[in-house]
Amino acid sequence: MYAYSVFYIVTFRTSDTRAGLDHLKVPLLTVTQVAQSMNRLLPIGAEDGNIESHVHSTLVSLALSMAEVPGTRPQTSFSSQVPVIAGELEGLDFKHAAATERVGTNAGGRSHSSWRISDSAVSSPPSRSRQVPHYSLPAARRTSTCSRPQTTSSGSSSASRTAESSVFCPSNSTYAMATSGSLLGFFTQMSNMNGVIVKDQPKLDLDLYLQNYTGRTRYDRLILIGKCSVPLCVDALKTAVTEAKAGTDVSRYREAWDYIRVAAPNEPEAQRDDAWIESAERANKAETARLETELKGYKNNLIKESIRMGNEDLGRHFENIGFLNEAAEAYSRMRQDVSTTKHIIDCGMHLVSVSLQRRDWAMVLNNLGKITGVQSGEDDKSSQAYTKIVSGIALLGLGHYQDAAKSFLLTDFSVPSTTHSHIASPNDVAIYGGLLALATMERKDLQTLRNDYMLDIYLQRHITAIYAQIRSKSIVQYFVPFSCVTLDSMNEAFAQEGESIEDELVAMIREGTLKARLDAKNKLLIAVVPDPRLEMQKNALEVARQYEQEAKERLRRMSLMAAGLEVAGSKKQHGGQGRAGIDEAWYDDAKALPSGVEAQD
Amino acid sequence: MDSVWATLAAFSGAPDATSSKKQLDTVLRDHALAVKQLLAAHRQVIAANxxxxxxxxxPAENSIAFLAILQASLDPRHPPAGIDRIALLDETLRFLLNFEPLQIRYVGSSFRKLLEAITAGQVFSPLVSIEAVATAMLRIDPSGSMFTSTHLMLVKHAYESTWIEPALKVLDCDITFYPGMAGQKDAKLLCDDSITSASYISVDTGLTDSVKSASVLEYNLLSGLCYMTKKDWPKAHRALERVITHPSRDKGVSKIMDEAYKRWVLVGLLKNGKEPTLPPYTALSAKNTYDTLGLPYKSVANNFSTTNAAQLKGEVEGNHLVWEDDNNLALVAEVVAAYQKWQIINLRDIYKQISISQLRRITLSAETGEPLKDDDEVANLVREMIGSNLLKGELLQGNGGEDSYLKFHDESDFMTETDFAREIAQRHHNIESLGKQYQAANDRLSSSKEYVRHMVREQKRAEKDGTDPGVGFDSQIEDEDLMTGIMAHG
Structure with missing residues (x-):
């Protein structure tokens, strides 16, 4: 009920002030839709205590959707649209709302995923943040930056007062509804950022899934699931917060908290743990300083191995606290002091790992090339899986699907998965490889790889059948658009030189995989086009016939039982007439029966 | 003599002579009794004349009297003086073709004995007797839906004499009622021509003797065999199916059922070209028996639908003794011969047109396990199949010394809307009349002693149990998930 009035207020205000403006249709629609969906979420007859949280969550989501209206309308029109929302947002937990800006994305900034607060952004034009849509800010913040200057404009002061009066105070009874509301808001925001949203329940179990991985990839995977999967969102984000706090990377914690704050404001994880941040930051700084001093000492002593190790330690530390650029720098300084091949490989692997986290695919491949260049003998085996998987992922990232597929397929599975569990699980590799192969593999590739597959313990027995299925699938696909194809053209496409595909087609039609008939005289393959009328007639008559027959049969059986004429087992032999056992001599009994009674008895 | 004549002709068959059915019933009963007494008293006089x-x-008016005299005269041990045998047989035939069914209901026992004597071959040659009995049976029960002891005798006689054609009109009727059904006996008047055959054909009226389950099984098995000699596979299959699905009590399985099953499998192959599936209402114990005892037959059936002719041949030859023991040699040979035909028929799902040489190459004969010798043989086979309506298609002569081609026609013809409507109306009518039979069966069964006893017992139990302690639980909790506990609604 209350939701209706919210809906009413919003539409009333917006339509009133913006009547007749064509370009406002879009936001109006969005508002309406969101309000309606909110309305659906609200159970009928909610208690009064719920109302405020409804209002809040509704308004948040409305605000979010309003903020994302595309186009370059002058900001003044915004002011009249969302004063209530702006005030509402300000009055709540956006006290510190300041524009944030992505710092150093591609140019090799400090980290790839941290948001830095920049006070100067308040004065920057709001449209700026829209120019980088992929890395854009959480929309709620932008809204506040947009609307803050306008709260003072005429006509909206009363509205902001209204908003101030409605204080957001979650209580236990409103918990569930507030959660769904905030989730909706969160995903509206995500979709507005062009994020992928997976609404259906995925088959994976979050805990089990996570067990496959170690290292920093765990957090990345959790955040991705949290951002994209509606059913798993809250769980994934909560785990992500825990995961981040288990490490030392403060920027990751901030990011995770930033998401969960919007998605599930009532979870305990949504409370920012400032003490932890402070202590972690302090510890990180101290560690950095310590390692840098140590390194300086090594440098003074001019011991090459110590310098190399010092750089490695420093790089590792930077990587752990999320300073990926610094980590890359430190790792690459290791290169100057290498003395064995092992060192070169170690250095390369560190750089690959950092580049991978920065999603800098070219650098990944570059560094991999350096590793494979020096690989020899025994190392080859242990790092083979690693290099293949990483290069596969990098190629996938670059969109070179075919090369990626090959790379995945060449992965040596005898290597324990722990050697690459910080990148991908064996399951992932199989799926990546399989999917990409499906998409890209050509006949020739399949043919060349056939021998390899024939040597696989599980595949060996099935490879012929699998290849045959792939082939028949292609034949069926080939035939789909035609009602009639000459056998010659089929031969050209599928048969080997000088052979005919006819027998194969016969087998396929027999199995029912191909719905067609052969015309051996005219050398044609003709599609079967069922006549629906004929089918209907046939079915109708068949159903009637069957019904009649079954009804008769049932009646017959009923009568048989009513007359006690079932075949009886030897267990319970009735002496009465008409009950025959299995051993009965049945050939001559018809005549031996006693004569009947005369009618007049 | 005059007094004899007076009794015999006392009843004239005109039904409007008596005002009500009740009266007619009394008259007929009295008449039948009088005739009986008369024959006992004046045997000599009648025999002489x-x-x-x-x-x-x-015979159409004085059926009761006519029958009584016939019965007295037909005994070959005491031939009557007043008539020679041939004339008597002519009179018998005249009677069978013209008797009045309503009157015969009152002398069912005599009539049945007459039919039994005829089917036993004591009176006519099979040529005449089967036709005469079948016609008479359908005159008594035009629907043919009531089983009688005469049915079994007729089919036996027909099968043994291989004179099957005239019996088919009886065999073709769907039998749905059996003598001795619970509640069959009711107070209806025998002369009421609106009552169903189940009401007047009973052991009490004498129109049938009591039957055993074996009689029913044997009748159906023999009808199956009769159809098989006519090579009417679908009907044979149905008849055999009735045997193998016969209701069973206490896990009873008859040897007849097993015998029928073996034939049913083979006939199924001839009918559809593939192994038949048992109807769902087959008794479980019977199913198990078939599985064990019918193994060689099943493996023939399995091989029949494959292209592996050599294996089928091996299977058939390896089990020669089994076929011989089961007396199924001819049927198995028929199946083997049909193998290639069905291979050709099945090609209609693959080819629109196929050359004869190709046909020769891809279909093998199960008799030899190899292809036929030359194209002409294949062409002949195809021609024969088309001729016997087994295959829908035509043989196209190749132009200029080329191969001949077999062109398959569509399986089913397009019906016009009127034809279709007529067909549907016919089916509708059939089903409606079945509905009436169901109604009758329902009435009969619900008035039977067993049902009433059951109802009384149920009622008593309901009273004793009182209210169910679980009542109300289900209506309150719609869906309880044991894993999560009871969900709150609303």
Whole structure:
């Protein structure tokens, strides 16, 4: 009920002030839709205590959707649209709302995923943040930056007062509804950022899934699931917060908290743990300083191995606290002091790992090339899986699907998965490889790889059948658009030189995989086009016939039982007439029966 | 003599002579009794004058009297003096073709004995007797839906004499009622022509003797065999199916059922070209028996639908003794011969047109396990199949010394809307009349002693149990998930 009035207020205000403006249709629609969906979420007859949280969550989501209206309308029109929302947002937990800006994305900034607060952004034009849509800010913040200057404009002061009066105070009874509301808001925001949203329940179990991985990839995977999967969102984000706090990377914690704050404001994880941040930051700084001093000492002593190790330690530390650029720098300084091949490989692997986290695919491949260049003998085996998987992922990232597929397929599975569990699980590799192969593999590739597959313990027995299925699938696909194809053209496409595909087609039609008939005289393959009328007639008559027959049969059986004429087992032999056992001599009994009674008895 | 004649002709068959059915019933009963007593008292007189008496009597009007005299005269041990055998047989035939069914209901026992004597071959040659009995049976029960002891005798006689054609009109009827059904006996008047055959054909009226389950099984098995000699596979299959699905009590399985099953499998192959599936209402114990005892037959059936002719051949030859023991050699040979035909028929799902040489190459004969010798043989086979309506298609002569081609036609013809409507109306009518039979069966069963007893017992139990402690639980909790506990609604 209350939701209706919210809906009413919003539409009333917006339509009133913006009547007749064509370009406002879009936001109006969005508002309406969101309000309606909110309305659906609200159970009928909610208690009064719920109302405020409804209002809040509704308004948040409305605000979010309003903020994302595309186009370059002058900001003044915004002011009249969302004063209530702006005030509402300000009055709540956006006290510190300041524009944030992505710092150093591609140019090799400090980290790839941290948001830095920049006070100067308040004065920057709001449209700026829209120019980088992929890395854009959480929309709620932008809204506040947009609307803050306008709260003072005429006509909206009363509205902001209204908003101030409605204080957001979650209580236990409103918990569930507030959660769904905030989730909706969160995903509206995500979709507005062009994020992928997976609404259906995925088959994976979050805990089990996570067990496959170690290292920093765990957090990345959790955040991705949290951002994209509606059913798993809250769980994934909560785990992500825990995961981040288990490490030392403060920027990751901030990011995770930033998401969960919007998605599930009532979870305990949504409370920012400032003490932890402070202590972690302090510890990180101290560690950095310590390692840098140590390194300086090594440098003074001019011991090459110590310098190399010092750089490695420093790089590792930077990587752990999320300073990926610094980590890359430190790792690459290791290169100057290498003395064995092992060192070169170690250095390369560190750089690959950092580049991978920065999603800098070219650098990944570059560094991999350096590793494979020096690989020899025994190392080859242990790092083979690693290099293949990483290069596969990098190629996938670059969109070179075919090369990626090959790379995945060449992965040596005898290597324990722990050697690459910080990148991908064996399951992932199989799926990546399989999917990409499906998409890209050509006949020739399949043919060349056939021998390899024939040597696989599980595949060996099935490879012929699998290849045959792939082939028949292609034949069926080939035939789909035609009602009639000459056998010659089929031969050209599928048969080997000088052979005919006819027998194969016969087998396929027999199995029912191909719905067609052969015309051996005219050398044609003709599609079967069922006549629906004929089918209907046939079915109708068949159903009637069957019904009649079954009804008769049932009646017959009923009568048989009513007359006690079932075949009886030897267990319970009735002496009465008409009950025959299995051993009965049945050939001559018809005549031996006693004569009947005369009618007049 | 005059007094004899007075009794015999006392009843004239005109139904409007008596005002009500009740009265007619009394008259007929009295008449039948009088005739019986008369024959016992004046046997000699009648025997001496059989010829004149029968000539004067009209079987359509004085059926009871006519039958009584016939029965007395037909005993070959005491031939009557007043008539020669041939004339008597002519009179018998006249009677069978013209008797009045309503009257015969009152002398069912005599009538049945007459039919039994005929089917036993004591009176006519099979040529005449089967036709005469079948016609008479359908005159008594035009629907043919009631089983009688005569049915079994007729089919036995027909099968043994291989004179099957005339019996088919009886065999074709769907039998849905059996003598001795619970609640069959009711107070209806025998002369009421609106009552169903189940009401007047019973052991009490004498129109049938009591039957055993074996009689029913044997009747169906023999009808199956009759159809098989006519190579009418679908009907044979149905008849055999009735045997193998016969209701069973206490895990009873008859040897007849097993025998029928073996034939049912083979006939199924001939009918559809593939192994038949048992109907779902087959008794479980029967199913298990078939699985064990019918193994060789099943493996033939399995091989029949494959292209592996050599294996089928091996299977058939390896089990020669089994076929011989089961007396199924001819049927198995028929199946083997049909193998290639079905291979050709099945090609209609693959080819629109196929050359004869190709046909020769891809279909093998199960008799030899190899292809036929030359194209002409294949062409002949195809021609024969088209001729016997087994295959829908035509043989196209190749132009200029080329191969001949077999062109498959569509399986089913397009019906016009009127034809279709007529067909559907016919089906509708059939089903409606079945509905009436169901109604009758329902009435009969619900008034039977067993049902009433059951109802009383149920009622008593309901009273004793009182209210169910679980009542109300289900209506309050719609869906309880044991894993999560009871969900709150609303």
């Amino acid at each position: 059989v010829s004149q008496i029968l000539a004067k009597l009209d």
